Amino acid sequence: MSASRQRGGGRLHVLLVSHYYPPHIGGIEIVVRREAEGLLAAGAEVTVLTSGDRSSVCVQDGVRVVRVAAWNAAERRAGMPFPLFSPALLPVVVRLARRADVIHVHDCLYLSSWAAGLAARLTRTPYVLTQHVAVVDHPSRLVRAVEQLLYALAGKSLLRHARTVFTLNASVGAFVRACGARDQRHLANGTDTMLFCPAADEEERRLLRRRLGLPSDRLLVLFVGRLVAKKGYDLLLASHSPEAGYDLVLCGDGDARPLAGRPGVHHLGGLSPAEVAGAYRACDVFALPSTREGFPLSVQEAMASGLPVVTTDDPGYAPYGLDRTQVSLLPREPSVLAGQLRELAADPQRRARMAGYSRAYAERAFAWDEHVRTLLAHYSGLRGP
Structure with a gap:
């Protein structure tokens, strides 16, 4: 049966492609899951193609999820989220592409993305792509060289x-235009402002701290992300001292050995989204001195949770029009970071102002419903009459 005869009809069929999908924890996974659930609720037929320990097909929260077996040693051994798929990947994605009206690929630097791009050409299915990051300035020269090679061989063509x-x-946006993207558009991620919300009162905060094993009598600065260099957790550790007036709380998987035995440092490990939401409500300030991330999902979640935000002064924040008196955008220098966190620890009135701004901004700017409506309108235009 030809591709044209398998498509069509009244219901839009979207194929979402992501190298990982929940229960694997990460920012892209959360975005793809929310897009899938939102599109499904809006009436679209949705299939997610992703990796798994073994090949399988299941329905997860109403969404059809097709997993292709992949070897995940690069993440386990080196913190590189790059699953190596089995040879079954290409025939599976071609079969799924034949049924799809549009393919939505997340990030251009993964085998699943490249296979989806090839399948789109073979089946003449239109595809769009969300690029989450530019080139990452990884501390390893080998990793940087491999990343540049992958962009040159496949990533740029996909863009x-x-x-x-x-x-x-x-x-x-500037990065993808330099790579030759013909139509680049800004689209902010949404945030679940019901799940990620401020603590109702001090009693809830106290109970959450007890549940997470955190001290009740210390100001807590929260970091959420993988324990890798680009996220800047090492800068937070370098800027912290027991006399700083606050404790550090780190939430995320990775190499936790640098955290061991450090006074005033608490590692929660990898948590579910609901547990991460509780960690935001339990803490007082959010800090993420990451590099080349622009506006990562964790910053959006922290703002929705009503936390003062301290993060890197990245040019990527420009389209969002943040009030820089209410969000601390700093250079990635431990001494500057330490000074800012000490000032916030000593100034509860300023923390309260920044917290109020964060919550109000999130409610106004991070609506998933609007994100999904934008996608549906764009998909429908590609589908044609």
Whole structure:
């Protein structure tokens, strides 16, 4: 049966492609899950193609999820989220592409993305792409060299042939245009402002701290992200001392050995989204001195949770129009970071003002419903009459 005869009809069929999907924990996974659930609720037929320990097909929260077996040693051994798929990947994605009206690929630097781009060409299915990051300045020269090679061999071609490339911030927008993207558009991620919300009162905060094993009598600065260099957790550790007036709380998987035995440092490990939401409500300040991320999902979640935010002064924040008196955008220097966190620890009135701004901004700017409506309108235009 030809591709044209398998498609069509009244219901829009979307194929979402992501190298990982929940229960694997990460920012892209959360975004793809929310897009899938939102599109499904809006009436679209949705299939997610992703990796798994073994090949399988299941329905997860109403969404059809097709997993292709992949070897995940690169993440386990080196913190590189790059699953190596089995040879079954290409025939599976071609079969799924034949049924899809549109393919939405997340990030251009993964085998699943490259296979989806090839399948789109073979089946003449239009595809769009969300590029989440630009080139990462990894501390390993080998990793940087491999990353540059992968962009040159496959990533740039995928960006050039996409009907539209959605980006989350100005830095990534400039990057994809330099790679030859023909139609680049800014599209902010949404945030679940019901799940990620401020603590109702001090009693809830106290109970959450007890549940997480955190001290009740210390100001807590929260970091959420993988324990890798690009996220800047090492800068937070370098800026912290027991006399600083606050404790550090780190939430995320990775190499926790640098955290062991450090006074005033608490590691919660990898948590579910609901547990992460509780960690936000339990803490007082959010800090993420990451590099080249623009506006990562964790910053959006922290703002929705009503936390003062301290993060890197990245050009990618420009399209969002943040009030820099209410969000601390700093250079990635431990001494500057330490000074800012000490000032916030000593100034509860300023923390309260920044917290109020964070919550109000999130409620106004991070609506998932609007994100999904934008995608549906764009998909429908590609589908044609």
